[in-house]
Amino acid sequence: MEENTLKEFYERTPPGKRYVVSDFALSPTGQSKVKPVVISLYCETDTCSGLRLFSVVGENFVKADYENNLFVKYRCKNCSRSEKTYSLNAKYDENSSKWTVQKFGEIPNFGPAIPTKVFKLIGAERELFLQGSRCENQAFGIGSFVYYRRVIENQKNRIFDEVIRVVRVISPNDEVLAELEAAKNETQFTKAVDLVKHGLPQSLFINGYNPLKLLHSALSEGVHAHSDSECLELASDVRTVLFEFAERLGNALKDEAELNAAVARLSKKS
Secondary structure (H helix, E strand, O other): OOEEOHHHHHHHOOOOOEEEEOOOEOOOOOEEEEOOOOEEEEEOOOOOOEEEEEEEEOOOEEEOOOOEEEEEEEEEOOOOOOEEEEEEEEEEEOOOOEEEEEEEEEEOOOOOOOOHHHHHHHHHHHHHHHHHHHHHHOOOHHHHHHHHHHHHHHOHHHHHHHHHHHHHHHOOOOOHHHHHHHHOOOOOHHHHHHOOOOOOOHHHOEOOEOHHHHHHHHHOOOHHHOOHHHHHHHHHHHHHHHHHHHHHHHHHHHHHHHHHHHHHHHHOOO
């Protein structure tokens, strides 16, 4: 059975599987308190909007000779508003002298946090994207890939509109603008990307690659040609690139606005 520290168990393990948790309780026998470890989680509040430290709320006790079902609540140490609740089953194994623990579930759901910029980019497909995320978190590869592809296909025009808006601001004379406008008239996302021959501004590139081309390469794959595990990998890749693309679109406008403000301030001093 896979072994984790309690911190790793809270942060990284999905519900449904039992793990050996090496430091689960402060004492291995009798009644003991669950170790109050500090963990790192994504906090979605406006105050934080990033990775923050969470500490346990209250005390949680378990018995070594008992099948323990319990709720463990954590709260963000920075804003004191965001909370995470785990539903757990814990058993003490006398043969190995170790605790085995399983998550029944957690609220908010297990999985990578979805940045606000992504929800802005995908618009009305928020719930469909969340369905894909839930499938990915449970390792349902085909389901997650189909959901993510549906989201991008349905929101093709919105995605292209956002790219056009950014390019108009940071590179208004770029030849790619006309191609992006034409691509919006194409029904399918993959065919639309094929119409964009010129590259996007370098500030939107991800590790030297055009993000539209990266999404195109994944979404052009036929779901029937891959196993569930291969679809899961593709789905994870699509989500990762989409997250980074949304971040770069937002940062491009922010950087341009900061630059314009700096130029305006300094020009008044000249």
